[in-house]
Amino acid sequence: MYPREGMARAERNPWLELTISRVGAEMRISARSSREENPPPHTLDPALSTGLLQQFATNLQRAVEDAGPIEQGLLHQSHALHEAIFQGELQKTLARLLEAAEDRKVLLRFMLHDSELKGFPWEALCEPRTSRHFLGNSPTLFPVRGIHTGEPWQPREVRKGVSLMVVAPSDLTMHEPLRLKLQESIEAGELTWLEPIAGIGADKEYFFERLRDEPELHILHFIGHGRVHQDTPQLRFVDPDGQEHWLDVELLAQEIKQLDRKDLRLIVLEACRGAEPGPLASAAELLLRYGVEAVIAYLWPVDADVARLCSTAFYKGLTSATKQQGDVAQSLNVARRMVLSSKSSSSAAAFSPVLYLRGSNPVLFNFKRRKLAPALTAPKEQPALPPALQWLLRQRFSLVLGDRWRNERPLLEQFRERLQQRLREDGQEHLPEGLPISALTQRYALRINKSALEVVFRDLFENLARHSPLVEALARWLAPGFHITLLRLPVLEFALARQQPGRTICTLQPSGPEGSRIRVMWRTAHQGDNWKSLQLQARPEPGSPLEDSLVQEMTQALNPRQSIVLARPYRGYPPSHPFELEEPFLTEDDYLQGAWRLENGLPPDLATPLLAAVRNQPALLMGMSILTWHHRMLLHRLFDGKKLPDRSLVLLEPGEKEQVLWERGDGLPSKQGVRALELGDAALIAQLEAHAPPEVP
Known part of the structure; x- marks a missing residue:
């Protein structure tokens, strides 16, 4: 670099570098500036450089820890140290730098050479005869700490x-x-x-x-x-x-x-x-x-x-x-x-x-x-997917799709009102405000009857759309594996059949009391709405008439490495015979007595790979609430009381205000938290549709 070029650059960024080191009991101050000035080094009096330095640092630290102000005694110590350092030729060099600087601003660079000096608050030195002109808040002099390094700097x-x-x-x-x-x-x-x-x-x-x-x-x-x-x-x-x-x-x-x-x-x-x-x-x-x-x-x-x-x-x-x-x-x-x-x-x-x-x-x-x-x-512009969700979607994951969605809340309120009205007409007991749906349906089933409850539910929900834009977008990304759906209608099954027609889709749901029997429904590649159905028992009776070819086909469909296997633990209307076969779970007794553990309903050779798939890879939870007791119970049963797999993620609708609860692990298996994000449906749909799902290994 030529001297003139160096001077021009120095004038644009004026600086003064102070090297402070210890020489025996003395503290030595040397300096150089951007104007190529090197004032002679000077040393501080040993009493000043040891006793006062330590005392000031200790007192200021105590004031910070006590959330207190800078007392008058601290201010006097700060004045004395400032005056001892900035004296003689060093003070004149600094004055010339400030005068030459067009904006009257100079960088003050401290180069410190031992641990005690590095831990000292040099920024708290105050110019004598002032009460608030510290180095650390000066409008013209900006203190920084430097190191010696060979790494290049670039703007x-x-x-x-x-x-x-x-x-x-x-x-x-x-x-x-x-x-x-x-x-x-x-x-x-x-x-x-x-x-x-x-x-x-x-x-x-x-x-x-x-x-x-x-x-x-x-x-x-x-x-x-x-x-x-x-x-x-x-x-x-x-x-x-x-x-x-x-x-x-x-x-x-x-x-x-x-x-x-x-x-x-x-x-x-x-x-x-x-x-x-x-x-x-x-x-x-x-x-x-x-x-x-x-x-x-x-x-x-x-x-x-x-x-x-x-x-x-x-x-x-x-x-x-x-x-x-x-x-x-x-x-x-x-x-x-x-x-x-x-x-x-x-x-x-x-x-x-x-x-x-x-x-x-x-x-x-x-x-x-x-x-x-x-x-x-x-x-x-639609925001990009959060990085945690991007990472999860690139892996094999298990979807846990709940039944708590805003677009269904008007129907749930109608359902609630019909049940309450009928109970009032029959002169039943006073109903507390805000009773959970599961508790209200339980009272209805006991006071009226279970069949009447199912009729009311079907009248309202059979006209519910079987096409959800969010589920449709999500179906493109669902890889072979074991997934959970609590939707009463086969919305996810139909979306998967449309979005992945070449994939085998298999659905499981409990059929007998306490999950003693499981109904398996499946469709193989390009079969459209042609679903096959078979009911299994965990311990089949000897001589059960099962067609060998059908059993073999079902066993292949239950392979989570090749098929998308969906479990419906709270039962619903199956894709093969809508509004036929088993009714969905609605009451507290349903959730307690009818909910099943997969290992109790399937033979071990079929249940083990499914459980391994859901318990050993991250889960994506949507439409779930930590405040809903049968959602919590499902997670405890699904993961056998152990924490959710590492890197699992919960997506919440904006405004749910449950993020802290999920992260803390309140109500979750082993009380271990899981990462939770609020993400609106529109942003999620836009991003899922804008990108192609990864190739599944």
């Missing part, structure tokens, strides 16, 4: 919104307050909010998959727990079964480097001890060494509300089209200023977040050619 052009992904393994809803605070930036198109990884879904494998597969990712924000264990910085994740798992930060850094994610410019570690230096390096330093441009980490834990205030102000400043222009250092100073000026007394917490920067240019994002598309005016 990142952003033409749309800055993409942010939150990872919160400790809490399913931790990210939601931050999203609400940033809603204005999201709607303006300045910030793109990616689907968070939270709660039970934040296992290490899924996290790494998102790192690999996310089309564009600019900022990764971790909210959770960190530690330094056996000299190794770690972050807390969860295993697929919900148990904690500590991930070495160096392994995360290596994964990011191997993926060559040049778009990932910033990692925010909102975790206790994220900036705490181990004997070798802090988590933030390790990430920088492997090529991440910038890392914000916390020296000490802070209150969640303070962290949220800091993050909100930071992201608004960083991604604004008119303010900081992608400057990470200036945006963090603005965020600290917001914490200092808040009504909360925890102003000391403003100096817990610190910025590590790999180069000397704090502008991470170049917005010169950015064209924002505000969410309110942008053309409406």
Whole structure:
């Protein structure tokens, strides 16, 4: 580089680098600047560099942990340390840099050489004769922490919104307050909010998959727990079964480097001890060494509300089209200023977040050619499928299709009203408000009779459409295996026959009391509506007249590796003879006494491969409610009281407000949670229809 070119570039990005190290009992300060000035080094008085340094750091940490303000005593200590460092030729060099800088802004880069110095809050030094002019909130001087690395630095052009992904393994809803605070930036198109990884879904494998597969990712924000264990910085994740798992930060850094994610410019570690230096390096330093441009980490834990205030102000400043222009250092100073000026007394917490920067240019994002598309005016596009669902649909999975759908709720309400009206006409007991349908039907069957109940149900539901756009779209993606449907009408069977005419489809449903007999119905490839039927017993009587060829054909149809086998545990109207044969389960007694375990109704050689298929591969649950008792009972029986398979997923209709319950595992087998997402039918249908299902191995 020619000298003039270097000077011109330095003038555009003025910086002052301070190298602070210990020489015996003394602390040595040396400096160099972007103007190629090297003021002579100087040392601090030993009493100042040891006793006062430790005392100030301890007192400030205590104030942060107590959510308190910066008291007058702390302020005096801060003045003394600032004056001791910025003195003589060093102070003059800094003054010349500020004077030469066109925007009067200078990057102050700390290069620190031992653990104690790295753990000290240099950002909290305050200019003498002022009460709030700290380095960390200065409008002209922006402190960062640097490291020596051979990794090249390059700017990142952003033409749309800055993409942010939150990872919160400790809490399913931790990210939601931050999203609400940033809603204005999201709607303006300045910030793109990616689907968070939270709660039970934040296992290490899924996290790494998102790192690999996310089309564009600019900022990764971790909210959770960190530690330094056996000299190794770690972050807390969860295993697929919900148990904690500590991930070495160096392994995360290596994964990011191997993926060559040049778009990932910033990692925010909102975790206790994220900036705490181990004997070798802090988590933030390790990430920088492997090529991440910038890392914000916390020296000490802070209150969640303070962290949220800091993050909100930071992201608004960083991604604004008119303010900081992608400057990470200036945006963090603005965020600290917001914490200092808040009504909360925890102003000391403003100096817990610190910025590590790999180069000397704090502008991470170049917005010169950015064209924002505000969410309110942008053309409406169907959102892509959530990555967790995309992954599941690429595998062999088991579908558990429930009977809780909004389009059927008007009919259910009519059904409820008819039953209540008849019970009132007969002068029956007072009916409590909001009685579950299963309890109401039980009373009707006992007070009136079971046959009358089935007539009322059939009158209403026989005219229900046997074509569902969602089920039709889903039928294209259903691979051979063992699946569950609670729909009373054969909607799924008919959709599969239309969408996969070359596939054998087999349906099972209980026929006798407590599942002692099972009716098997099947159609082979290209047979249209020609369904065959056979009733089985788990222990056939000797000499039962069964046609060998029919039994052989049924056995082939029950092969989950080649056929789509559907179980109807609560019974319904079969595809072969609609509204004939067994009536569907409607009452509490039906669910308790008639519901079956597959192994009790099929011979072992037929039941074992089906149970292996459903219990050893991820499940996709739709139309299910954790608040519906016979849904919970079904899951306990289906999975034999054990947790649902790893990577299983529940899709909920928007507004169901059950996501937290599913993730916590309340009411589920073994009380082990499962990942849950809210997804509207329209978005799901559009995405399922827009893509081709994968080839089934």
